[in-house]
Amino acid sequence: MIEQAKHHINTKLPFLRNKKLLVAISGGLDSVVLTHICYTLGLDIKLAHCNFNLRGDESDTDEDFVLQLAEDLDLEVFVESFDTEAYAKANKQSIQIAARELRYNWFDELASQLQFDYILTAHHADDNLETFLINLSRGTGLDGLTGIPEINGRVIRPLLPFSREAILKYAKEHRLQWREDSSNVSTKYLRNKLRHDVIPILKDINPKLLQNFSKTQGYLNASRSIIEDRIIDVLEAVVEHTGDQTTSFNIEALKKLRNPKAYLFELLKPYNFTEWDDVVALMDAQSGKQVLSHTHRLIKDREYLLLSELPSKTSQSISVASTDTVVDIPLGALHFKEVAAVKQPSKAVVYVDKATLQFPLVLRQWHEGDVFYPLGMTGKKKLSKYFKDEKLSLLDKEQVWLLCSGDAIVWIVNWRPDNRFKVTNNTQTILEIALQ
The missing domain is CATH 3.30.465.60 (Uridine Diphospho-n-acetylenolpyruvylglucosamine Reductase; domain 3)
Structure with missing residues (x-):
């Protein structure tokens, strides 16, 4: 198998050479064989072990085994301990989902902090078949039938073409030791039931099941x-x-x-x-x-x-002092400056009589029931009606911000100003407000 693994890596995964690799190791058969193959082929590897604290002393013994294996091979090893049950309860997840999430989040964190190029896991052909059958039994689309990807971002699975039988044979030939997870014996989990009860029957019916399954995928x-x-x-x-x-x-x-x-x-x-x-x-x-x-x-x-x-559920408001010249809002930046005369106004630039403003002004998102007096009109109008007339979608309306003086709307930012704050012949100080 070592020659097959070497050929597979050289032809399908050549980018693993001369890269920093993090090998996920539980201490079980598959991950021990993956570690041994990578070590034998001279790949630059370090080990990462998760203690999920789900099997009492057995979990701690797995950790001790991995630490000893790393010492024997003179490899650096990282170990993380998780309160998996508490995490699953807090996130309303199954133990299996919680463990997977904790595992991969930690691997990603290690890879980012210590600049590992790839994370190697020991999934193999039998795992792939089990995943296919699990998805098939639950109902799935094409993605669920294509199985475990050999390359998924920086997660690589070099043993995916190899069967559990081949991996076991390799381990025995090289007299490797590994840990047996007692939970793998129980058939209360669907994957184990398929592994122990269903797949052996399928292989008995068709000894070339894995090869034919690989073709199908x-x-x-x-x-x-x-x-x-x-x-x-x-x-x-x-x-x-x-x-x-x-x-x-x-x-x-x-x-x-x-x-x-x-x-x-x-x-x-x-x-x-x-x-x-x-x-x-x-x-x-x-x-x-x-x-x-x-x-x-x-x-x-x-x-x-x-x-x-999904929009943020937090509502926010921004205060604008009389001395502010630039204020950042989600739409951009509002620029405030006094000017001598009114230039050409637009949706993004308005002119108001500064004396009519009550500072500090407030920038906020609109609420149902808000009304304003549109510039050029004498009466008031509900913002909801104005938005409907302007054919704003629900998403557009959620992006609307209001510049307010007290309880009064000065400007529907980037849309329309309020008539009550317009510049008149009696205006002494003109304030230009521009969205950039």
Whole structure:
């Protein structure tokens, strides 16, 4: 196997040579073999071990074993201890999900702080098959059927082509020692049940199961490449605008596709949506309706679906003193200066009578029920009605900031000033306010 591993790294993963590598090691068979192969091939490796404190003394013995192995091989080793149960409870996660999150977060932290180029894990062909069957049993799309990626960012899995049987044979040939995780025997976990009860039957039916499975995954990954190329073309057809905060999808263009639901899934899956029937229904919903993921939202706005990150739940206000000349706000920077005369006003530049202002001024986001007196009009108008007349989307309205004097609105920033603060023939000091 060592020659096969060497050939695989030289042909498929040559970039691992002359790089700083962090090997994730539990002390079990797979990670010990990975460590031994990397060490034998002369790769620049250091070890990282997680003690999840889930199996009492057994967890501590695993840690001691890894420390001794590192000493025997003269390798540097990093060890981190986690209160996994407390983390899982606090984050309302299963123990398995919590351990995975803790593990990879720590690996990423180590890699960033100590400038490791890649993180190596010991996933192999049997792990890949188990993951495929788990996803298949739970219901999944194409991504769930393509298995564990050999290269995922800086996480690399050099043993992915090799079976558990080959890894065990290697360990015995080289008289390696390793730790057995007692929890792997229990079939209360789905992965273990598949490993011990299901996969042996499948291998008995077809001794070439892993080889044929590898071919199938190759076909599936090829199909995914075709889909990804098609999605690039579709994006050009259905996306009309991509800004810093919002992406607009043309609903009419989406509906012309043969299977809008399938395309919406491919277009939006990076944004963590799960309620796909609701996403599809949004195309025929009333304006203002929305579907949320835990990170993003999709809003129906007339003939568009607007995608954006979830807005911050914290409201903020900014005070402006009479002596301030520049004030930063999320929209940019407001510049205040006294001028001798009114120049050409615009949405981004307004002129007010400074004597009518009550300092400190306040910059805040708008609230339902806010009213102002639009410049050029004698009466008042609700901001909600003004926004409707201006055809502002829900996302647009969330970006609106108000410059206020006391309870009165001086300016809907970058939109329209209030008539009560306009410059008149009696104005003695003209204040120019410009958004840049």
